[in-house]
Amino acid sequence: MLTKTEIVSFLEKNGIRPDDKVAVHASLRSVGPIEGGADGLIDAMCSYLKDGLLIIPTHTWDEVGRDHPFYDVSASVPCIGTLAKVAAFRKDGVRSLHPTHSVTVFGKGAAEFVKGEETCASPAPVNSCLSRLYEEHGKVLLIGVGHERNTYLHSVDERLGIPDRLNQDPFVITIKDYDGNLIKSPPFHTHYTVHSDQCVSEYYPNYKEAFEYTGAVTYDHLGDALVYVCDCVKMTDTVRMLWKKADHDLCVRKETIPEEYYHG
Numbered sequence: 001m002l003t004k005t006e007i008v009s010f011l012e013k014n015g016i017r018p019d020d021k022v023a024v025h026a027s028l029r030s031v032g033p034i035e036g037g038a039d040g041l042i043d044a045m046c047s048y049l050k051d052g053l054l055i056i057p058t059h060t061w062d063e064v065g066r067d068h069p070f071y072d073v074s075a076s077v078p079c080i081g082t083l084a085k086v087a088a089f090r091k092d093g094v095r096s097l098h099p100t101h102s103v104t105v106f107g108k109g110a111a112e113f114v115k116g117e118e119t120c121a122s123p124a125p126v127n128s129c130l131s132r133l134y135e136e137h138g139k140v141l142l143i144g145v146g147h148e149r150n151t152y153l154h155s156v157d158e159r160l161g162i163p164d165r166l167n168q169d170p171f172v173i174t175i176k177d178y179d180g181n182l183i184k185s186p187p188f189h190t191h192y193t194v195h196s197d198q199c200v201s202e203y204y205p206n207y208k209e210a211f212e213y214t215g216a217v218t219y220d221h222l223g224d225a226l227v228y229v230c231d232c233v234k235m236t237d238t239v240r241m242l243w244k245k246a247d248h249d250l251c252v253r254k255e256t257i258p259e260e261y262y263h264g
Contacts, residue, residue, distance in 0.1 A: 090104070098129070
């Protein structure tokens with residue numbers, strides 16, 4: 001069984017500092033038994049990140065959409081797994097008001113960090129919680145999942161202005177905040193790529209070799225799970241470099257990105 005001590009040792013070993021801002025996507029099943037389950041994992045990480053922030057995506061994009069444009073921060077259930085469902089409703093976390101890509105943040109300054117998410121007009125615009133991991137030199141841990149679950153990369157698309165990433169037919173979402181107030185979002189643009197047969201996130205693994213080469217991603221194990229330890233600045237800078245050399249969209253089909261795009 002994975003213990004709190006082992007979780008803390010993992011963070012230390014992989015260069016995570018107690019003042020870092022760390023986002024976590026996880027398949028708990030891939031980890032195996034954890035002392036205290038999902039809550040135990042959150043508790044252990046929070047105890048280590050005593051001067052930082054633990055950020056757990058609690059996305060609702062599968063529930064909140066054009067046919068049901070309503071998000072209740074206190075009741076809308078995440079659509080991305082057990083860790084998200086547990087984190088969303090813990091009393092020691094602050095869940096953001098982003099209607100489709102909320103996060104729950106733990107630690108000092110959590111309320112300030114999520115402030116203003118209700119004004120987002122797309123899944124991961126600049127100044128959103130996920131996007132600010134770039135300015136904050138944050139990290140992403142992908143525990144038992146790959147880059148297809150690396151939501152931070154959506155923020156990179158938006159930061160760099162990658163074309164054909166957002167639906168050009170927006171709609172307004174009603175957001176119910178913690179006090180029961182109803183807020184109208186700006187006209188909201190969901191993810192949509194005309195030239196892809198599915199969400200481009202399914203093709204983010206195309207970046208894997210480039211991230212390895214530039215040192216943006218390293219690997220370790222936590223319990224039985226392979227973990228991608230991702231540096232947000234290095235990932236962003238790597239994607240920027242690739243797109244400067246690309247003559248086509250790199251994430252609309254499975255493909256190998258030419259080595260000359262990132263070597264040298």
